[in-house]
């Protein structure tokens with residue numbers, strides 16, 4: 247059994263919910279404001295970490311210390327990696343000030359020199375290590391994390407870091423992109439899939455350019471994607487073909503076809519996950535007088551979609567990213583009345599955060615339209 251320290255992304259509650267859903271048998275708990283802890287029998291390495299969208303890095307905890315023992319423990323961990331040639335290492339601190347890095351790194355340097363270990367730290371300006379820096383020492387060096395809980399300092403060795411190059415390649419290099427409809431960031435597509443909490447085949451009924459289908463395939467899942475717009479379905483097919491040539495995929499199957507999500511579908515699947523119609527591109531200013539109309543149309547679309555799912559008697563998890571609107575006065579409007587209708591149809595809303603029924607939100611500060619994430623199940 248190992249304890250892992252996951253450094254959370256920009257939406258920490260969402261990251262924790264993702265961890266809980268992907269590792270339902272592990273004890274996932276908040277360790278500090280920027281990290282979560284998880285005890286697991288399973289080996290979490292870079293390959294496993296690549297299937298998570300919500301965390302920045304993961305470290306296997308090697309030791310717990312109080313402040314006085316830190317340098318000795320850090321030196322012990324680093325010396326276990328030392329093989330006569332120069333050892334490159336980096337150090338990152340979480341839930342306490344990065345200003346502490348300078349004195350720790352200086353003392354550690356002295357200690358390692360005294361122990362006869364030739365080493366070099368790669369921290370730039372005594373700041374935490376970035377994903378790009380980690381990549382530069384991967385295989386020949388090591389990154390250590392110190393994370394402060396309310397009881398102690400945890401010292402861990404980084405075993406996985408967000409694959410920023412892979413995300414950006416999938417986001418920007420795919421052949422079919424359509425900025426008018428808004429596309430899911432690949433990380434969020436991974437989160438939605440993990441939030442289903444099941445391992446099997448996933449259907450995205452509003453697949454657009456196919457982001458969720460692509461990420462599902464990379465995660466080793468069989469996928470179905472459909473969209474009312476046949477042009478987008480053709481685009482999604484091109485994207486998946488490109489993915490197959492550009493990334494290593496396990497032998498998985500997929501189907502992509504044009505389909506109106508408010509009509510029945512004759513397929514088998516274990517979960518539904520989607521980012522549906524958002525009503526507006528992310529970057530436009532919302533005109534209040536038009537918002538009622540947009541919400542009414544979306545309400546109609548989602549009500550009809552859930553009615554059909556009910557008719558099809560699908561009892562599995564449905565993870566839905568529905569739009570929420572940020573008004574110029576800072577107020578946020580979620581699709582509460584639509585969600586109420588979905589509940590009244592008999593779909594129970596799962597609590598993705600224990601004790602809370604509010605949706606988990608994903609948005610960028612400057613965007614007028616964000617995503618509010620729910621998980622429903624027909625009761």
Ligand SMILES: C[S@@+](CC[C@H](N)C(=O)[O-])C[C@H]1O[C@@H](n2cnc3c(N)ncnc32)[C@H](O)[C@@H]1O
Nearest residue numbers: 429430452454455457473474475506507522523
């Ligand atoms: C925000 S986009 C989804 C984008 C997608 N997640 C991606 O990453 O490319 C919403 C999609 O819903 C589709 N859509 C709207 N109404 C639909 C309906 N009744 N049935 C199926 N798809 C629909 C649109 O054509 C559009 O592609």
